[in-house]
Amino acid sequence: MNPEIVNYIGYAASVFIVLSFILKDLTKIRIVNLIGCICFVVYGIFNGMLWPVIIPNGIICLVQVYHLLTAKKK
Template sequence: MNTEITTYVGYSASLFIVLSFILKDVRKIRVVNMIGCICFVIYGIFNGMLWPVIIPNGLICFIQIYYLILDKKN
């Protein structure tokens, strides 16, 4: 991936994470945070396999998916 595009993916990831702290609805927080985590995973992969970025954000993404599915069942 182009270095410039990778940089924009990283900035958008940061933007989504910050936006998730502004929201009040828990479901929206989880969705926006998950989008940010996915962007960070993409950023980590295309920026040279940055495992300290990929692993925690991948785990957080799965946690958000788990709670979104759990919330939908209830």
């Protein structure tokens, strides 16, 4: 993938993560944070398999999905 596009994905990930700290609604926080984490996983994969970026963000993705799914059932 084009390195410039990969950098933009990384910047977008950062914006989504910061935005998730600004929001107040927990569901919106989780969704925006999930988008940011997915962007960071994609960034880590296409930037040379950056495992210190991929692993924690992948785990956070799973945590966010779990909480979003269990919150809908309540």
